[in-house]
Amino acid sequence: MIGFLFTLGAIPAIYRTYGSISFELYDQEKHKILRIYKYSVNHRIMLGWAPMLLGPIVSMFTDRFDHSTNNKTYAIMRVVFAQFEYDLFKDIRESKELASRFFSTNDYxxxxxxxxxxxxxxxxxxxxxxxxxxxxxxxxxxxxxxxxxxxxxxxxxxxxxxxxxxxxxxxxxxxxxxxxxxxxxxxxxxxxxxxxxxxxxxxxxxxxxxxxxxxxxxxxxxxxxxxxxxxxxxxxxxxxxxxxxxxxxxx
Structure with a gap:
């Protein structure tokens, strides 16, 4: 914040929040949790001239950056869901037991x-x-x-x-x-x-x-x-x- 004030925004001020998001695969019939996927979140809001100028450009190339100072940004969930999707598909490919729960074996x-x-x-x-x-x-x-x-x-x-x-x-x-x-x-x-x-x-x-x-x-x-x-x-x-x-x- 001091650098931000003394350079009139040339050095960005950074506001950080931390948290975690979990996904559970739950068997409703057996009332059993099959797997838990947990991801830590380190969210940063950057204030200054550089984010204002580069924000629209950077957000075109990555989902991890959202040109917004809104705490309710969707960027957090986009990134977490993308990682969850990757991890889930990887586990499904490697586990026949898990795959059987996602794909029907019946030929209709x-x-x-x-x-x-x-x-x-x-x-x-x-x-x-x-x-x-x-x-x-x-x-x-x-x-x-x-x-x-x-x-x-x-x-x-x-x-x-x-x-x-x-x-x-x-x-x-x-x-x-x-x-x-x-x-x-x-x-x-x-x-x-x-x-x-x-x-x-x-x-x-x-x-x-x-x-x-x-x-x-x-x-x-x-x-x-x-x-x-x-x-x-x-x-x-x-x-x-x-x-x-x-x-x-x-x-």
Missing amino acids: NHALIVTSKSANDEYLASSIYSELNKIFLKYGISILERRKLNEVINEIQLSLAGITQARDYSKLGRLLQADRLILVEDLNITSATTSVLGRINFSIRCVDSETGKVIWSEKIAESMLLSETVDMVVNSAARKLMQKLKQSGEI
């Missing part, structure tokens, strides 16, 4: 069902089915062959728009021999503007065919630029969906 059979409200949406429905099927297979999710799916649906003459009850899921799941149903619904394209051809919208959810429980659910809204095709937009939406499901731990 999925049936991908895309419903459209009108004949005009058939091309879009077909494109969505094709692109989603590619992405799901790429991520190791087994999808029922479409030919078999259509044969079963035509045989039972089922109104897919009316699949809302657990008994409907169970019946369709048994006929398709599918553990889970991935349903794409509310499919539509909004009108075009001067900058975009339109917006593709649909909702998608994964349902356990035995219990009717929704495993995950998302709404998709993607703008289609003048230089893009339907397949390109749907492929982009499918990739974003898979990344979101992976980040949330749904798959």
Whole structure:
């Protein structure tokens, strides 16, 4: 502080705080703590001309620096979470027992069902089915062959728009021999503007065919630029969906 005052801020004044942050991996069934990750925190707030001038530049290259004098800065948690993520993934790679708690060992059979409200949406429905099927297979999710799916649906003459009850899921799941149903619904394209051809919208959810429980659910809204095709937009939406499901731990 003395150097700061005598040099009119050329030498920064430093305010320090200390603490620690802990993460616990907890087994809810056995009421047991599996592992504890604890990190010490040494936070510094620097006041002066140098931090003011260099702060915006330095913060572009590292998460450890935040151009702020706010004690509630997010920089602390960004750094700690990044270290925790690194340590956790390292332990998961090295421990099969720990890995088994984070990854499902069950191989589910999925049936991908895309419903459209009108004949005009058939091309879009077909494109969505094709692109989603590619992405799901790429991520190791087994999808029922479409030919078999259509044969079963035509045989039972089922109104897919009316699949809302657990008994409907169970019946369709048994006929398709599918553990889970991935349903794409509310499919539509909004009108075009001067900058975009339109917006593709649909909702998608994964349902356990035995219990009717929704495993995950998302709404998709993607703008289609003048230089893009339907397949390109749907492929982009499918990739974003898979990344979101992976980040949330749904798959």
